[in-house]
Amino acid sequence: MRTLETLLGGEWVTTGEWIDVHDPADVRVPVARVPALSPKDVTRAYDLAERGFALWRRTSPFERARVLTDAARLLRERLDEIAADVTAENGKTLAEARGEAGKAADFLDYYAGLARQGYGTLLHDARPDTQTHTRREPIGVILVISPWNDPLITPARKLAPLLAAGNAAVFKPATETPASGLHLARALHDAGLPAGVLNVVTGRTAELEEALLDDPRITGITFTGSNSVGSRIRRRLGDRNVRFQGELGGKxxxxxxxxxxxxxxxxxxxxxxxxxxxxxxxxxxxxxxxxxxxxxxxxxxxxxxxxxxxxxxxxxxxxxxxxxxxxxxxxxxxxxxxxxxxxxxxxxxxxxxxxxxxxxxxxxxxxxxxxxxxxxxxxxxxxxxxxxxxxxxxxxxxxxxxxxxxxxxxxxxxxxxxxxxxxxxxxxxxxxxxxxNTTTTGWDVHLPFGGFRDSGTAYKEQGDEVLRFSTRVKTVAVHFGA
Incomplete structure (x- = not known):
């Protein structure tokens, strides 16, 4: 059984408590163990993310793009190792796991491209000698909660656009499948992502829920999972000014x-x-x-x-x-x-x-x-x-x-x-x-993804639509006359 570390503030750390990870093909023997962080560790993760955001939001979008591109390359170079871990903890076939790893790299590449593009629009202004434009800015520290069924591609789908836009993240992988998300974190870390921009919280969700959801520095939560948990998160946010992106159930x-x-x-x-x-x-x-x-x-x-x-x-x-x-x-x-x-x-x-x-x-x-x-x-x-x-x-x-x-x-x-x-x-x-005449799939990285009714929220994932969640719009008027 391998012992895995988690990423906090740019360092790989362990704790005194552990969670065993099992292979659903044979549940008799654990295949790995990960740190079981405490609520205090979660608060520290937000401390680190706050500092990471202050740096990352001012980092050149070209440098952000470089980090994502290099991380995509590392995922592809490590594809066999990553796919083996996805299969070991989730159970899906190696072919499915290899496809997932490749698609995760595609997400990083795609949003690296978007990071290099324009981030606003020049608008007409009725006032003389005045130019007005909009600009998109990152919203801050975003909590990412991913499920066990697609343990690598889902965090990649969520993290790539928010990082490209200049946000920082606290990432909670599913308790059953943490190793896959840690591969993504390692690729980003090894590609040069600054300390604190991404912090990975491994642990038992029930023990960490209050610390994860109630921190006042959260500006957005992106969640994929059941409707019951999604509804609980909505209620927990209550009257707080926190954006919620939910990809929930389907029939x-x-x-x-x-x-x-x-x-x-x-x-x-x-x-x-x-x-x-x-x-x-x-x-x-x-x-x-x-x-x-x-x-x-x-x-x-x-x-x-x-x-x-x-x-x-x-x-x-x-x-x-x-x-x-x-x-x-x-x-x-x-x-x-x-x-x-x-x-x-x-x-x-x-x-x-x-x-x-x-x-x-x-x-x-x-x-x-x-x-x-x-x-x-x-x-x-x-x-x-x-x-x-x-x-x-x-x-x-x-x-x-x-x-x-x-x-x-x-x-x-x-x-x-x-x-x-x-x-x-x-x-x-x-x-x-x-x-x-084809299958009901999630389709490609550049195609907006998300459901209606109880299947999700108004914020879509994928494509450039996702930037509506992870950025805010500022309107700027500049008078250049006398």
Whole structure:
């Protein structure tokens, strides 16, 4: 078992308390341990971030860009080592982990480019001999809280733009998957990020919540996770003037119309549903099919799902990795059992995979359910596992109605050969991401990402939209006449 240090004030530190990190493919032996920081350590992290911000905000944007570019290079150079750690603590396949590490580097590169660009707009002014412009400034010290499902790419998505804009950060990685975020911190540190600009708080969130959320120096919080925690953060902020960016839950739907290429749709939906064992914010969890092709598509979908091979992420033959923890595995199985009690039919899967060495891991077979009513919990609540719900509808209008029958609004897809139907779907689907004949994914670094309704807040991630969260606008008028 490796002992990892965390980053505070430009130094790698340890404490007397530790948290063990386990491999969900075999939870018997810890693979690493990280420091369990105390509330006093959190306060110190904010002290350091405050000093780091005072320096970093005045650092040339070209120097900021250099740090991000060099950090991206280091992530790529260390890709194999990083991917191995992502797989070891999260469980996803090495192919998925390598993709995550590469995409994290892409985020750093992209925002290095944005750091070099203009930061304001010249405006007309009605007053004579006066020029007015706007400028964007960093907002200060931002708390970054990232989840366990994408433990490297999510902090990269959050940290890269706020650092490019000149902010400082206190970063809290998920307790279950801290090593991945520490790789990102090490790359930034080794690239020359000044001391205190980034501080990593490892530890048990329940013990640190008050110190993390209540510090008066926080100017913004960016959080990815459950709606229950997101709501708790909102309530905790109360009347404080603190920005909150939340990427929360989803119950993403894919629609298969009667004219679709059914085989292609089945292949793409299985990829969208069962990649990372369904532990993606954008994973498809509801499939809505026009009735004339429902039976044929169901057969194709089940056949495609049953080709998946469960196993550890280190095995090249694995196409369905374990869930992230015993708790997550048990939660998914409980959701399936509840669905069956509420009338659902299991078409395939629906149980843990405990064969051989998999008995020591967190495996759930790919699961497809039918006969689910809109009143059932599994139609409405996020499962976050390898579970799909099938539903038949009569026509396009009913399909769109079923997509929008949710408190969430993150992602949706439609499969059709009808260009008019595709455009109508994009118009009428109440969600932040729409796909046509492809998977419900998070897409690329330069594309704005975020959901509607209970799936998120008004601040988007990715692209230049994210700068609305991490910068403030100042208007400056200059009179140059006599």
């Amino acid at each position: 993403n739907a894919s629609v298969v119309l009667r004219d679709a290429d059914l085989a292609a749709a089945a292949e793409k939906i299985v990829a969208a549903s069962f990649g990372q064992a369904g532990q993606r914010c954008t994973a498809t969890s509801r499939v809505i099919v026009e009735r004339p092709v429902y039976e044929e598509f169901s057969r194709l979908l089940i056949a495609e799902a049953e080709t998946l091979t469960t196993g550890p992420g280190t095995d090249p033959a694995t196409t369905l990795c374990p869930l992230s923890s015993p708790r997550q595995r048990d939660s998914v199985l409980a959701d399936v059992a509840q669905a069956v009690r509420q009338g659902a039919t299991v078409l395939t899967g629906g149980e843990a995979d405990t064969e051989g060495e998999r008995a020591h891991g967190c495996y759930v077979r790919p699961t497809v359910l039918a006969d689910v009513t809109p009143e059932a919990a599994i139609w409405r609540e996020e499962v976050f596992g390898p579970v799909l719900v099938l539903c038949a509808v009569d026509d396009f209008a009913a399909a769109v109605e079923a997509v929008n029958d949710s408190v969430f609004g993150l992602a949706a897809a439609v499969f059709t050969r009808d260009l008019g139907a595709a455009h109508r779907f994009a118009d009428e689907a109440e969600c932040g991401q729409v796909a046509v």
